[in-house]
Amino acid sequence: MLKTRTGILLLAPAIVLMVALLVLPVGYLIRFSFYLGQTGVQTSGGFTFANYVRLFGDGFYLAILWKTLWVSFVVTVVSAITGYPLAHFMWKAAKRWRAPFTILVLSPLLVSIVISSYGWIVILGNNGVVNQLLQFLGLTTAPVKLMYTNFAIVVGLVHIVTPFMVLSILAALEKIDPLLNEAAATLGANRFRTLWHIILPLALPGIGAGTTIVFCLAISAYVTPAVMGGSGPNFITTLIYHQFVTLFNWPFGATVAAVLLAVALTVVFLYVRVLSRLGAAAPAAR
Protein backbone atom coordinates (compact mmCIF):
# COMPACT_ATOMS: atom_id res chain seq x y z
CA MET A 1 0.00 0.00 0.00
CA LEU A 2 1.07 3.54 -0.69
CA LYS A 3 1.92 5.99 2.05
CA THR A 4 -0.48 8.94 2.09
CA ARG A 5 2.38 11.38 1.50
CA THR A 6 3.64 9.50 -1.56
CA GLY A 7 0.07 9.36 -2.87
CA ILE A 8 -0.35 13.11 -2.56
CA LEU A 9 3.00 13.69 -4.27
CA LEU A 10 1.99 11.43 -7.15
CA LEU A 11 -1.38 13.09 -7.61
CA ALA A 12 -0.32 16.70 -7.12
CA PRO A 13 1.06 17.49 -10.61
CA ALA A 14 -2.04 16.16 -12.37
CA ILE A 15 -4.39 18.01 -10.03
CA VAL A 16 -2.46 21.23 -10.54
CA LEU A 17 -2.72 20.72 -14.31
CA MET A 18 -6.45 20.05 -14.14
CA VAL A 19 -7.12 23.07 -11.95
CA ALA A 20 -4.92 25.37 -14.05
CA LEU A 21 -6.17 24.26 -17.47
CA LEU A 22 -9.71 23.08 -16.80
CA VAL A 23 -11.34 24.20 -13.54
CA LEU A 24 -10.13 27.81 -13.45
CA PRO A 25 -10.52 28.49 -17.20
CA VAL A 26 -14.03 27.01 -17.33
CA GLY A 27 -14.97 29.00 -14.23
CA TYR A 28 -13.57 32.09 -15.89
CA LEU A 29 -15.53 31.34 -19.09
CA ILE A 30 -18.77 31.15 -17.11
CA ARG A 31 -17.99 34.42 -15.30
CA PHE A 32 -17.16 36.01 -18.64
CA SER A 33 -20.61 35.14 -19.98
CA PHE A 34 -22.17 37.60 -17.51
CA TYR A 35 -20.55 40.64 -19.12
CA LEU A 36 -21.32 42.46 -22.33
CA GLY A 37 -18.98 42.01 -25.25
CA GLN A 38 -16.85 44.64 -26.89
CA THR A 39 -14.10 43.07 -28.93
CA GLY A 40 -12.37 39.85 -28.01
CA VAL A 41 -11.25 39.72 -24.43
CA GLN A 42 -12.53 43.26 -23.71
CA THR A 43 -15.90 43.60 -22.01
CA SER A 44 -18.02 46.59 -21.10
CA GLY A 45 -20.30 47.40 -18.20
CA GLY A 46 -20.97 45.39 -15.06
CA PHE A 47 -22.43 42.01 -14.21
CA THR A 48 -25.51 41.30 -16.32
CA PHE A 49 -27.79 38.53 -17.54
CA ALA A 50 -28.18 40.30 -20.89
CA ASN A 51 -26.37 37.61 -22.91
CA TYR A 52 -28.65 34.89 -21.55
CA VAL A 53 -31.75 37.01 -22.12
CA ARG A 54 -30.58 37.59 -25.70
CA LEU A 55 -29.83 33.89 -26.30
CA PHE A 56 -33.15 32.61 -24.96
CA GLY A 57 -35.19 35.52 -26.27
CA ASP A 58 -34.20 35.40 -29.93
CA GLY A 59 -35.95 32.98 -32.26
CA PHE A 60 -32.84 32.61 -34.41
CA TYR A 61 -30.72 31.32 -31.53
CA LEU A 62 -33.55 29.24 -30.08
CA ALA A 63 -34.00 27.53 -33.44
CA ILE A 64 -30.30 26.59 -33.45
CA LEU A 65 -30.47 25.26 -29.88
CA TRP A 66 -33.62 23.32 -30.67
CA LYS A 67 -32.13 21.89 -33.85
CA THR A 68 -29.01 20.77 -31.98
CA LEU A 69 -31.06 18.97 -29.34
CA TRP A 70 -33.41 17.39 -31.89
CA VAL A 71 -30.63 16.21 -34.26
CA SER A 72 -28.64 14.85 -31.30
CA PHE A 73 -31.73 13.01 -30.03
CA VAL A 74 -32.27 11.40 -33.45
CA VAL A 75 -28.57 10.48 -33.63
CA THR A 76 -28.80 8.87 -30.19
CA VAL A 77 -31.88 6.79 -31.08
CA VAL A 78 -30.53 5.72 -34.48
CA SER A 79 -27.13 4.80 -33.07
CA ALA A 80 -28.74 2.69 -30.33
CA ILE A 81 -30.77 0.82 -32.97
CA THR A 82 -27.77 0.28 -35.27
CA GLY A 83 -25.30 -0.23 -32.43
CA TYR A 84 -27.18 -3.01 -30.68
CA PRO A 85 -26.94 -5.59 -33.52
CA LEU A 86 -23.23 -4.83 -33.93
CA ALA A 87 -22.59 -5.33 -30.22
CA HIS A 88 -24.69 -8.50 -30.23
CA PHE A 89 -22.71 -9.84 -33.18
CA MET A 90 -19.36 -9.06 -31.52
CA TRP A 91 -20.59 -10.75 -28.34
CA LYS A 92 -21.59 -13.97 -30.10
CA ALA A 93 -19.08 -14.00 -32.96
CA ALA A 94 -16.46 -16.70 -33.42
CA LYS A 95 -13.05 -15.78 -32.08
CA ARG A 96 -11.42 -15.16 -35.45
CA TRP A 97 -13.99 -12.44 -36.24
CA ARG A 98 -13.38 -10.53 -33.04
CA ALA A 99 -10.10 -8.72 -33.79
CA PRO A 100 -11.06 -7.52 -37.30
CA PHE A 101 -14.50 -6.49 -36.06
CA THR A 102 -13.04 -4.55 -33.15
CA ILE A 103 -10.86 -2.58 -35.55
CA LEU A 104 -13.82 -2.11 -37.92
CA VAL A 105 -16.16 -0.83 -35.22
CA LEU A 106 -13.50 1.45 -33.74
CA SER A 107 -12.32 2.79 -37.11
CA PRO A 108 -14.51 5.95 -37.02
CA LEU A 109 -12.69 6.86 -33.82
CA LEU A 110 -9.22 6.13 -35.18
CA VAL A 111 -9.63 7.94 -38.49
CA SER A 112 -9.87 11.72 -38.25
CA ILE A 113 -13.41 13.17 -38.34
CA VAL A 114 -12.22 15.57 -41.02
CA ILE A 115 -11.47 12.59 -43.26
CA SER A 116 -14.77 10.79 -42.77
CA SER A 117 -16.68 14.05 -43.32
CA TYR A 118 -14.88 14.49 -46.63
CA GLY A 119 -15.81 10.90 -47.47
CA TRP A 120 -19.48 11.64 -46.78
CA ILE A 121 -19.33 14.64 -49.14
CA VAL A 122 -18.06 12.32 -51.88
CA ILE A 123 -20.87 9.87 -51.09
CA LEU A 124 -23.81 12.21 -50.48
CA GLY A 125 -22.95 15.18 -52.72
CA ASN A 126 -25.02 16.14 -55.77
CA ASN A 127 -22.63 14.22 -58.03
CA GLY A 128 -21.90 11.74 -55.27
CA VAL A 129 -22.03 7.98 -55.16
CA VAL A 130 -25.62 7.77 -53.90
CA ASN A 131 -27.02 10.23 -56.45
CA GLN A 132 -25.21 8.51 -59.32
CA LEU A 133 -26.64 5.21 -58.18
CA LEU A 134 -30.16 6.65 -57.92
CA GLN A 135 -29.91 8.11 -61.43
CA PHE A 136 -28.41 4.94 -62.83
CA LEU A 137 -31.34 2.98 -61.42
CA GLY A 138 -33.70 5.53 -62.95
CA LEU A 139 -35.25 6.42 -59.59
CA THR A 140 -34.61 10.09 -60.12
CA THR A 141 -33.56 12.36 -62.97
CA ALA A 142 -32.32 15.37 -61.02
CA PRO A 143 -29.88 14.98 -58.12
CA VAL A 144 -31.54 14.66 -54.72
CA LYS A 145 -30.21 17.11 -52.16
CA LEU A 146 -28.70 14.93 -49.44
CA MET A 147 -25.62 16.92 -48.48
CA TYR A 148 -25.91 20.09 -46.34
CA THR A 149 -29.12 18.90 -44.69
CA ASN A 150 -30.06 17.63 -41.24
CA PHE A 151 -30.04 14.17 -42.77
CA ALA A 152 -26.38 14.58 -43.65
CA ILE A 153 -25.52 15.70 -40.12
CA VAL A 154 -27.35 12.67 -38.68
CA VAL A 155 -25.51 10.28 -41.02
CA GLY A 156 -22.12 11.82 -40.21
CA LEU A 157 -22.73 11.85 -36.45
CA VAL A 158 -24.15 8.31 -36.25
CA HIS A 159 -20.99 7.15 -38.00
CA ILE A 160 -18.70 8.86 -35.49
CA VAL A 161 -20.55 7.80 -32.34
CA THR A 162 -20.95 4.13 -33.33
CA PRO A 163 -17.78 2.95 -31.49
CA PHE A 164 -18.95 4.45 -28.20
CA MET A 165 -22.45 2.97 -28.44
CA VAL A 166 -21.24 -0.49 -29.49
CA LEU A 167 -18.56 -0.73 -26.80
CA SER A 168 -20.97 0.41 -24.07
CA ILE A 169 -23.58 -2.19 -25.03
CA LEU A 170 -20.94 -4.90 -25.52
CA ALA A 171 -19.57 -4.26 -22.02
CA ALA A 172 -23.07 -4.94 -20.59
CA LEU A 173 -23.67 -8.01 -22.77
CA GLU A 174 -20.39 -9.57 -21.66
CA LYS A 175 -21.57 -9.51 -18.05
CA ILE A 176 -24.53 -11.76 -18.88
CA ASP A 177 -24.24 -15.31 -17.60
CA PRO A 178 -24.26 -17.60 -20.67
CA LEU A 179 -26.33 -20.11 -18.70
CA LEU A 180 -29.28 -17.69 -18.76
CA ASN A 181 -29.61 -18.28 -22.49
CA GLU A 182 -29.71 -22.02 -22.00
CA ALA A 183 -32.11 -21.75 -19.10
CA ALA A 184 -34.52 -19.70 -21.22
CA ALA A 185 -34.22 -22.20 -24.08
CA THR A 186 -34.77 -25.18 -21.76
CA LEU A 187 -37.90 -23.53 -20.43
CA GLY A 188 -39.18 -23.30 -24.00
CA ALA A 189 -38.52 -19.67 -24.91
CA ASN A 190 -37.68 -19.09 -28.56
CA ARG A 191 -34.87 -16.75 -29.58
CA PHE A 192 -37.03 -13.66 -29.86
CA ARG A 193 -38.52 -14.14 -26.43
CA THR A 194 -35.09 -14.75 -24.94
CA LEU A 195 -33.80 -11.61 -26.62
CA TRP A 196 -36.76 -9.50 -25.57
CA HIS A 197 -37.28 -10.76 -22.01
CA ILE A 198 -33.79 -11.79 -20.93
CA ILE A 199 -31.01 -10.19 -22.96
CA LEU A 200 -32.37 -6.73 -23.74
CA PRO A 201 -33.29 -5.92 -20.11
CA LEU A 202 -29.82 -7.00 -19.03
CA ALA A 203 -28.23 -4.92 -21.80
CA LEU A 204 -30.19 -1.85 -20.67
CA PRO A 205 -27.41 -0.41 -18.44
CA GLY A 206 -25.07 -0.57 -21.44
CA ILE A 207 -27.62 1.07 -23.71
CA GLY A 208 -28.09 3.74 -21.03
CA ALA A 209 -24.38 4.45 -20.76
CA GLY A 210 -24.07 4.45 -24.57
CA THR A 211 -26.96 6.87 -25.11
CA THR A 212 -25.56 9.25 -22.48
CA ILE A 213 -22.10 9.33 -24.06
CA VAL A 214 -23.52 9.56 -27.57
CA PHE A 215 -25.89 12.43 -26.78
CA CYS A 216 -23.08 14.40 -25.13
CA LEU A 217 -20.77 13.75 -28.09
CA ALA A 218 -23.47 14.74 -30.58
CA ILE A 219 -24.38 18.10 -29.00
CA SER A 220 -20.71 19.04 -28.73
CA ALA A 221 -19.65 17.88 -32.21
CA TYR A 222 -18.18 20.63 -34.34
CA VAL A 223 -16.68 19.21 -37.53
CA THR A 224 -19.72 17.28 -38.79
CA PRO A 225 -22.23 20.17 -38.62
CA ALA A 226 -19.59 22.60 -39.91
CA VAL A 227 -18.66 20.50 -42.94
CA MET A 228 -21.89 18.61 -43.64
CA GLY A 229 -24.53 21.03 -42.40
CA GLY A 230 -24.07 23.83 -44.90
CA SER A 231 -22.90 27.39 -44.37
CA GLY A 232 -23.72 29.71 -41.49
CA PRO A 233 -24.21 28.80 -37.85
CA ASN A 234 -26.58 25.82 -37.78
CA PHE A 235 -25.56 23.99 -34.63
CA ILE A 236 -24.72 25.08 -31.09
CA THR A 237 -20.99 24.51 -31.69
CA THR A 238 -20.85 26.34 -35.01
CA LEU A 239 -22.77 29.20 -33.34
CA ILE A 240 -20.05 29.37 -30.67
CA TYR A 241 -17.36 29.41 -33.35
CA HIS A 242 -19.22 32.09 -35.31
CA GLN A 243 -19.51 34.33 -32.25
CA PHE A 244 -15.90 33.88 -31.24
CA VAL A 245 -14.06 33.91 -34.54
CA THR A 246 -16.27 35.77 -37.01
CA LEU A 247 -18.12 38.31 -34.85
CA PHE A 248 -15.48 38.54 -32.12
CA ASN A 249 -18.21 38.75 -29.47
CA TRP A 250 -16.46 36.58 -26.91
CA PRO A 251 -18.84 37.01 -23.94
CA PHE A 252 -21.84 35.98 -26.05
CA GLY A 253 -19.87 33.01 -27.41
CA ALA A 254 -18.99 32.16 -23.80
CA THR A 255 -22.71 32.27 -22.96
CA VAL A 256 -23.56 29.74 -25.66
CA ALA A 257 -20.63 27.57 -24.50
CA ALA A 258 -21.86 27.75 -20.91
CA VAL A 259 -25.30 26.57 -22.04
CA LEU A 260 -23.71 23.69 -23.98
CA LEU A 261 -21.73 22.71 -20.88
CA ALA A 262 -24.86 22.92 -18.71
CA VAL A 263 -26.80 20.62 -21.07
CA ALA A 264 -23.94 18.08 -21.18
CA LEU A 265 -23.53 18.04 -17.40
CA THR A 266 -27.30 17.77 -16.86
CA VAL A 267 -27.48 14.73 -19.12
CA VAL A 268 -24.59 13.05 -17.29
CA PHE A 269 -26.12 13.94 -13.92
CA LEU A 270 -29.55 12.51 -14.90
CA TYR A 271 -27.84 9.33 -16.09
CA VAL A 272 -25.95 8.91 -12.81
CA ARG A 273 -29.21 9.48 -10.89
CA VAL A 274 -31.10 6.90 -12.94
CA LEU A 275 -28.21 4.46 -12.62
CA SER A 276 -28.10 4.74 -8.83
CA ARG A 277 -31.92 4.30 -8.70
CA LEU A 278 -31.65 1.17 -10.82
CA GLY A 279 -28.76 -0.04 -8.69
CA ALA A 280 -30.84 0.46 -5.54
CA ALA A 281 -33.88 -1.26 -7.03
CA ALA A 282 -32.03 -4.25 -8.45
CA PRO A 283 -31.65 -6.33 -5.25
CA ALA A 284 -35.38 -5.91 -4.52
CA ALA A 285 -36.26 -7.08 -8.02
CA ARG A 286 -34.23 -10.22 -7.49
Add this chain to the structure above:
Amino acid sequence: MTRLFHLLIGLLAAFILAPIVVVVVASFSARTVPEFPPSQWSFRWYEHALNQAIFVNSAVNSLWLAAVATLLATPLALAVAYAIVRGRFPGRDALQTFLLAPLIVPSIVIGLSILLALATLGVRDIGLRLVGAHVLITFPYLVRTIMASLVRLDPMIEEAARTLGAPPLRTFLSITLPLVRPGIIAGMLFAFIVSFDNVSLSLFLTNARTNTLPLAILSYLEFNFDPSIAAISTMLVVLSLTIAVVLERVVGLRKVVGA
Protein backbone atom coordinates in the same frame (compact mmCIF):
# COMPACT_ATOMS: atom_id res chain seq x y z
CA MET B 1 -33.05 -15.61 -39.34
CA THR B 2 -29.30 -15.96 -38.86
CA ARG B 3 -28.82 -15.13 -42.52
CA LEU B 4 -30.95 -12.01 -42.19
CA PHE B 5 -28.97 -10.98 -39.12
CA HIS B 6 -25.68 -11.46 -40.95
CA LEU B 7 -26.99 -9.39 -43.87
CA LEU B 8 -27.82 -6.61 -41.42
CA ILE B 9 -24.33 -6.83 -39.90
CA GLY B 10 -22.83 -6.69 -43.40
CA LEU B 11 -24.83 -3.55 -44.21
CA LEU B 12 -23.80 -1.87 -40.96
CA ALA B 13 -20.15 -2.79 -41.59
CA ALA B 14 -20.46 -1.28 -45.07
CA PHE B 15 -21.89 1.91 -43.52
CA ILE B 16 -18.93 2.16 -41.14
CA LEU B 17 -16.38 1.55 -43.87
CA ALA B 18 -18.06 3.58 -46.63
CA PRO B 19 -16.57 7.06 -46.09
CA ILE B 20 -13.09 5.67 -45.49
CA VAL B 21 -13.09 3.33 -48.49
CA VAL B 22 -14.49 6.05 -50.75
CA VAL B 23 -11.76 8.50 -49.71
CA VAL B 24 -8.99 5.95 -50.26
CA VAL B 25 -10.26 4.95 -53.71
CA ALA B 26 -11.02 8.54 -54.78
CA SER B 27 -7.48 9.60 -53.89
CA PHE B 28 -6.34 7.81 -57.06
CA SER B 29 -8.61 9.89 -59.32
CA ALA B 30 -6.86 11.62 -62.19
CA ARG B 31 -9.48 14.35 -62.59
CA THR B 32 -9.88 17.51 -60.53
CA VAL B 33 -12.89 16.22 -58.59
CA PRO B 34 -12.82 13.11 -56.43
CA GLU B 35 -14.52 10.27 -58.28
CA PHE B 36 -15.72 6.95 -56.96
CA PRO B 37 -14.73 4.83 -58.75
CA PRO B 38 -12.21 6.99 -60.67
CA SER B 39 -12.68 7.11 -64.47
CA GLN B 40 -8.91 7.45 -64.79
CA TRP B 41 -6.36 6.45 -62.19
CA SER B 42 -3.26 8.39 -61.18
CA PHE B 43 -0.96 9.37 -58.33
CA ARG B 44 -0.93 13.04 -59.27
CA TRP B 45 -2.88 14.23 -56.22
CA TYR B 46 -0.35 12.61 -53.89
CA GLU B 47 2.34 14.63 -55.60
CA HIS B 48 0.17 17.73 -55.48
CA ALA B 49 -0.58 17.31 -51.77
CA LEU B 50 3.03 16.68 -50.81
CA ASN B 51 4.09 19.82 -52.68
CA GLN B 52 1.71 22.07 -50.74
CA ALA B 53 3.53 23.91 -47.99
CA ILE B 54 0.41 24.25 -45.78
CA PHE B 55 -0.06 20.50 -45.57
CA VAL B 56 3.59 19.67 -45.02
CA ASN B 57 4.11 22.40 -42.39
CA SER B 58 0.91 21.63 -40.54
CA ALA B 59 1.70 17.90 -40.61
CA VAL B 60 5.07 18.63 -39.01
CA ASN B 61 3.31 20.80 -36.40
CA SER B 62 0.80 18.06 -35.66
CA LEU B 63 3.48 15.39 -35.31
CA TRP B 64 5.50 17.56 -32.91
CA LEU B 65 2.44 18.54 -30.92
CA ALA B 66 1.18 14.97 -30.57
CA ALA B 67 4.66 13.70 -29.60
CA VAL B 68 5.36 16.43 -27.03
CA ALA B 69 1.86 16.28 -25.51
CA THR B 70 2.03 12.49 -25.21
CA LEU B 71 5.51 12.54 -23.66
CA LEU B 72 4.47 15.17 -21.11
CA ALA B 73 1.15 13.52 -20.26
CA THR B 74 2.57 10.01 -19.80
CA PRO B 75 4.53 10.49 -16.54
CA LEU B 76 1.63 12.50 -15.09
CA ALA B 77 -0.82 9.76 -16.01
CA LEU B 78 1.48 7.02 -14.72
CA ALA B 79 1.77 8.73 -11.33
CA VAL B 80 -2.00 9.22 -11.10
CA ALA B 81 -2.84 5.67 -12.21
CA TYR B 82 -0.39 4.21 -9.69
CA ALA B 83 -1.73 6.35 -6.86
CA ILE B 84 -5.35 5.48 -7.63
CA VAL B 85 -4.81 1.73 -8.09
CA ARG B 86 -2.36 1.17 -5.23
CA GLY B 87 -3.51 3.83 -2.81
CA ARG B 88 -6.37 3.66 -0.33
CA PHE B 89 -7.62 7.08 0.61
CA PRO B 90 -10.96 8.81 1.14
CA GLY B 91 -12.48 10.39 -1.98
CA ARG B 92 -10.67 8.02 -4.33
CA ASP B 93 -13.71 7.47 -6.57
CA ALA B 94 -14.52 11.18 -6.65
CA LEU B 95 -10.92 11.93 -7.60
CA GLN B 96 -11.02 9.34 -10.34
CA THR B 97 -14.17 10.93 -11.80
CA PHE B 98 -12.61 14.39 -11.51
CA LEU B 99 -9.50 13.29 -13.37
CA LEU B 100 -11.59 11.90 -16.23
CA ALA B 101 -13.51 15.19 -16.49
CA PRO B 102 -11.76 16.27 -19.73
CA LEU B 103 -13.78 13.48 -21.34
CA ILE B 104 -17.13 14.79 -20.07
CA VAL B 105 -16.65 18.53 -20.61
CA PRO B 106 -17.17 19.19 -24.37
CA SER B 107 -13.74 19.77 -25.85
CA ILE B 108 -14.92 22.88 -27.67
CA VAL B 109 -15.66 24.35 -24.22
CA ILE B 110 -12.20 23.37 -22.98
CA GLY B 111 -10.56 24.95 -26.02
CA LEU B 112 -12.50 28.18 -25.57
CA SER B 113 -11.83 28.39 -21.85
CA ILE B 114 -8.10 27.97 -22.36
CA LEU B 115 -8.11 30.58 -25.12
CA LEU B 116 -10.00 33.00 -22.91
CA ALA B 117 -7.86 32.42 -19.81
CA LEU B 118 -4.55 32.64 -21.66
CA ALA B 119 -5.63 35.69 -23.69
CA THR B 120 -6.53 37.45 -20.44
CA LEU B 121 -3.17 36.49 -18.95
CA GLY B 122 -1.46 37.72 -22.11
CA VAL B 123 -0.02 34.34 -23.15
CA ARG B 124 0.16 34.56 -26.93
CA ASP B 125 2.53 31.68 -27.63
CA ILE B 126 0.56 29.26 -29.77
CA GLY B 127 2.87 26.32 -29.15
CA LEU B 128 2.53 26.69 -25.40
CA ARG B 129 -1.27 26.86 -25.35
CA LEU B 130 -1.61 23.97 -27.81
CA VAL B 131 0.71 21.74 -25.78
CA GLY B 132 -1.15 22.58 -22.55
CA ALA B 133 -4.53 21.82 -24.08
CA HIS B 134 -3.36 18.59 -25.69
CA VAL B 135 -1.74 17.31 -22.49
CA LEU B 136 -5.09 17.89 -20.80
CA ILE B 137 -7.07 15.97 -23.43
CA THR B 138 -4.65 13.02 -23.86
CA PHE B 139 -4.10 12.57 -20.12
CA PRO B 140 -7.42 10.82 -19.24
CA TYR B 141 -6.94 8.20 -21.98
CA LEU B 142 -3.46 7.44 -20.66
CA VAL B 143 -4.74 7.19 -17.07
CA ARG B 144 -7.42 4.70 -18.11
CA THR B 145 -5.12 2.47 -20.14
CA ILE B 146 -2.35 2.42 -17.53
CA MET B 147 -4.90 1.79 -14.75
CA ALA B 148 -6.29 -1.15 -16.71
CA SER B 149 -2.88 -2.82 -16.83
CA LEU B 150 -2.00 -1.94 -13.21
CA VAL B 151 -5.23 -3.50 -11.96
CA ARG B 152 -4.28 -6.80 -13.55
CA LEU B 153 -0.82 -6.72 -11.93
CA ASP B 154 -0.72 -8.80 -8.75
CA PRO B 155 0.39 -6.50 -5.88
CA MET B 156 2.04 -9.55 -4.27
CA ILE B 157 4.87 -9.30 -6.83
CA GLU B 158 5.73 -5.78 -5.63
CA GLU B 159 5.22 -6.94 -2.05
CA ALA B 160 7.76 -9.72 -2.61
CA ALA B 161 10.36 -7.31 -3.99
CA ARG B 162 9.95 -5.12 -0.94
CA THR B 163 10.18 -8.02 1.48
CA LEU B 164 13.47 -8.89 -0.19
CA GLY B 165 14.70 -5.41 0.71
CA ALA B 166 14.14 -3.34 -2.44
CA PRO B 167 13.25 0.28 -1.64
CA PRO B 168 9.91 1.54 -3.07
CA LEU B 169 11.44 3.46 -5.98
CA ARG B 170 13.63 0.51 -6.96
CA THR B 171 10.59 -1.80 -6.79
CA PHE B 172 8.65 0.55 -9.00
CA LEU B 173 11.41 0.96 -11.57
CA SER B 174 12.55 -2.64 -11.88
CA ILE B 175 9.33 -4.56 -11.14
CA THR B 176 6.19 -2.48 -11.73
CA LEU B 177 7.31 -0.40 -14.69
CA PRO B 178 8.51 -3.27 -16.92
CA LEU B 179 5.33 -5.23 -16.20
CA VAL B 180 2.94 -2.43 -17.18
CA ARG B 181 5.07 -1.31 -20.13
CA PRO B 182 2.66 -2.70 -22.79
CA GLY B 183 -0.19 -0.75 -21.21
CA ILE B 184 1.89 2.43 -21.16
CA ILE B 185 2.93 2.05 -24.80
CA ALA B 186 -0.64 1.34 -25.86
CA GLY B 187 -1.87 4.39 -23.97
CA MET B 188 0.82 6.53 -25.58
CA LEU B 189 -0.04 5.37 -29.10
CA PHE B 190 -3.72 6.07 -28.54
CA ALA B 191 -2.95 9.44 -26.93
CA PHE B 192 -0.88 10.25 -30.01
CA ILE B 193 -3.86 9.55 -32.30
CA VAL B 194 -6.23 11.54 -30.06
CA SER B 195 -3.92 14.54 -30.16
CA PHE B 196 -3.07 14.21 -33.84
CA ASP B 197 -6.74 14.05 -34.91
CA ASN B 198 -8.05 16.71 -32.55
CA VAL B 199 -10.02 19.54 -34.12
CA SER B 200 -12.42 21.07 -31.64
CA LEU B 201 -9.75 21.84 -29.06
CA SER B 202 -7.16 23.24 -31.46
CA LEU B 203 -9.83 25.21 -33.33
CA PHE B 204 -9.53 28.22 -31.04
CA LEU B 205 -5.86 27.91 -30.20
CA THR B 206 -4.19 28.10 -33.60
CA ASN B 207 -3.94 30.85 -36.20
CA ALA B 208 -3.50 30.96 -39.97
CA ARG B 209 0.29 30.66 -39.77
CA THR B 210 0.59 27.96 -37.11
CA ASN B 211 -1.92 25.25 -37.87
CA THR B 212 -2.43 21.57 -37.21
CA LEU B 213 -3.05 19.16 -40.06
CA PRO B 214 -6.77 18.45 -39.40
CA LEU B 215 -7.42 22.21 -39.24
CA ALA B 216 -5.41 22.83 -42.41
CA ILE B 217 -7.52 20.17 -44.15
CA LEU B 218 -10.70 21.73 -42.77
CA SER B 219 -9.86 25.21 -44.01
CA TYR B 220 -8.66 23.88 -47.37
CA LEU B 221 -12.01 22.09 -47.72
CA GLU B 222 -13.88 25.38 -47.42
CA PHE B 223 -12.71 26.53 -50.84
CA ASN B 224 -11.26 23.47 -52.59
CA PHE B 225 -12.60 20.05 -53.24
CA ASP B 226 -9.81 18.44 -55.25
CA PRO B 227 -8.60 14.90 -54.43
CA SER B 228 -5.39 16.12 -52.75
CA ILE B 229 -7.41 15.99 -49.51
CA ALA B 230 -8.22 12.38 -50.32
CA ALA B 231 -4.54 11.68 -50.90
CA ILE B 232 -3.52 13.14 -47.52
CA SER B 233 -6.42 11.37 -45.86
CA THR B 234 -5.32 8.04 -47.30
CA MET B 235 -1.84 8.50 -45.86
CA LEU B 236 -3.38 9.31 -42.46
CA VAL B 237 -5.75 6.34 -42.65
CA VAL B 238 -2.79 4.04 -43.28
CA LEU B 239 -0.97 5.54 -40.30
CA SER B 240 -3.97 5.25 -37.93
CA LEU B 241 -4.93 1.76 -38.99
CA THR B 242 -1.34 0.56 -38.61
CA ILE B 243 -1.33 1.86 -35.05
CA ALA B 244 -4.75 0.25 -34.49
CA VAL B 245 -3.55 -3.16 -35.66
CA VAL B 246 -0.45 -2.90 -33.46
CA LEU B 247 -2.60 -1.96 -30.46
CA GLU B 248 -5.02 -4.80 -31.10
CA ARG B 249 -2.13 -7.29 -31.32
CA VAL B 250 -0.25 -6.01 -28.28
CA VAL B 251 -2.90 -5.19 -25.68
CA GLY B 252 -6.32 -5.32 -27.32
CA LEU B 253 -7.89 -2.13 -28.61
CA ARG B 254 -10.89 -2.23 -26.30
CA LYS B 255 -8.71 -1.91 -23.22
CA VAL B 256 -7.19 1.22 -24.69
CA VAL B 257 -10.44 2.88 -25.65
CA GLY B 258 -12.15 1.90 -22.41
CA ALA B 259 -15.86 1.16 -22.00
